[in-house]
Amino acid sequence: MAPPPSSLYTLSFLLAALVTLFVAASLRLLAIIPSRRTKPHPFRARPPATRVLIVLGSGGHTHEMFYLLRDLDTRKYTHRTYVVSSGDAFSAQRAVEFEAGIEEREKARARAQEAEKEKTPVVVLNGGKTRENLKGKERQACTGPDHYNISFLPRAREIHQSLLTTPLTALHTLLKSFPPLLRAPPFLANQPPQSAYQRAAADLPDLIITNGPATAVIVVLASLVLRFFNIRRANSRGKCRTIYVESFARVKGLSLSGKLLSRVVDRFLVQWEELEGTGGGRAEFWGVLV
Amino acid sequence: MTDTWKWIADSKLCFVTTGATAPFTELIESVLGLSTIDTLIQNGYTHLLVQYGTAKDVFERSAAAGRSHVEQTGSALGFIIDGIDFNPEGLRTQFMLVQRSNGLVVSHAGSGSILEALRYQIPLIVVPNTSLLDNHQEELAVAMERSGYLLRGDVKNLTPTIQKSEGFRVKMSQFPPITSGKHRETKSFAAIMDETLGFID
Structure with a gap:
């Protein structure tokens, strides 16, 4: 006869269970955390639509972020989610301006192309549905309000908050950062995604970009949790890849966010040669990026 | 900018530009010191515009002197x-005017101002605020x-740096640097994004 389950409630069993859990968790972490030197990702066919999540910070970080993103290709990165700390109206405003700017640029480009087309007569065959046409449609620029969203997160720490309560508010921020990571809210509520673009927007981000505000540490941590538990197959589909760019103002030493994140992000970029190889040998230098 | 400018x-x-929120008084x-003004006049400057942020009193006092x-000295x-407080639309007009007139920008060492001014390919003198604690302004300016x-200027004496700026105008490096190998391989951030996701086209 099997012993009653209560006989399992011993200290040694508890210890054994804890050790097993610890070993399993460590192995899992080792498996998902990038190795010391980032291996180049194997080239793959580009999915028709991708979502990128951009963590904005206070004034300086936001400024630099939009310099980094100046050549953003909306044909590749079809949905942008900007994560902003609540109360940071400046960053939200800058995101709207940035999106308006790329929309304007695309319109001007389309007009120029249209003018070019009018000059040269086109012969339409097969009802216009040629391969090139379909391909061209697939690769259209994705600008405008239905291709981006702004998510607000509560602050991890208010400016004069005591250190004692900081873990609590940080945990609150962590919990609140899951919804924007899991999906961008649909443009029309209660409507299932219609196109590849909407499906990508309603999915986990393919890429997370950040340059060092405190919120970024928490968002990256949340993305690790998703990868750790492979939630919505985050890890097996290679979603939630992370790029950290150390501030251009950091010449001789890493920031606190940089030190914390250097081992866990997929790419860790610095902008001054002196910092190359810091962060446990993971810092890459490819010139000034801003 | 205004009719009184006689442009x-x-x-x-x-x-x-001295920083909008915490101006560098x-x-x-x-910059409104008599020796600085003399040096500017010597180098053919006709206008001095100061963005003073919230420090209007400091500006008015120094400007009057x-x-x-x-x-008294008179110049041909x-x-x-002139001064402005803060422009929510940014400083584009001012930078364009400097660019057109082959002028000069003197700025506090905030990274935002530096990045903005350098896009106009105009000579820039950056003056670190040494009284700030735990700041990286000096490091950034040196690098x-x-x-x-x-050019990096000393707040105690701007004259030598202003003299140097005329020669600097013709030999300054382009910013942002062209992303193709000079002494080593460089990449643009857009290329790094694609590479991280494994996109080739």
Whole structure:
């Protein structure tokens, strides 16, 4: 006869269970955390639509972020989610301006192309549905309000908050950062995604970009949790890849966010040669990026 | 900008930005100092525009002294001193005017201002605020000067740096640097994004 389950409630069993859990968790972490030197990702066919999540910070970080993103290709990165700390109206405003700017640029480009087309007569065959046409449609620029969203997160720490309560508010921020990571809210509520673009927007981000505000540490941590538990197959589909760019103002030493994140992000970029190889040998230098 | 400016083809503007939120008052005083004004006039400058942020009182006091000094010495083209507080639309107009008039920008060492001014390919003198605790302004200014993007000025004496800026105008490095190998391979951030996701096209 099997012993009653209560006989399992011993200290040694508890210890054994804890050790097993610890070993399993460590192995899992080792498996998902990038190795010391980032291996180049194997080239793959580009999915028709991708979502990128951009963590904005206070004034300086936001400024630099939009310099980094100046050549953003909306044909590749079809949905942008900007994560902003609540109360940071400046960053939200800058995101709207940035999106308006790329929309304007695309319109001007389309007009120029249209003018070019009018000059040269086109012969339409097969009802216009040629391969090139379909391909061209697939690769259209994705600008405008239905291709981006702004998510607000509560602050991890208010400016004069005591250190004692900081873990609590940080945990609150962590919990609140899951919804924007899991999906961008649909443009029309209660409507299932219609196109590849909407499906990508309603999915986990393919890429997370950040340059060092405190919120970024928490968002990256949340993305690790998703990868750790492979939630919505985050890890097996290679979603939630992370790029950290150390501030251009950091010449001789890493920031606190940089030190914390250097081992866990997929790419860790610095902008001054002196910092190359810091962060446990993971810092890459490819010139000034801003 | 205004009618009182008497802007002509030969005008030459020196624009000073001191930070909108916590203005660098020593820089306002230094740039309106009599020796700085004399050096600017010597180098053909006709206009000095100071963005003083919230430190209007400091600006008005120093500007009054500067204007009376200009009146006494007299200069062929005249020398106009003006100020603005803060422009929510950014400083694009001011930078464009400097660019057109082959002028000069003097700035506090905030990274935002540096990045913005350098896009206009105009000579930039950056003055670190040494009284700030735990700041990286000095480090950044040193590193940027070494790369030939800008000149670093001393708030106590701007004269030598202003003299140097005329020669610097023709040999300054382009910013942002062209992303193709000079002494080593460089990449643009857009390329790094694609590479991280494994996109080839």
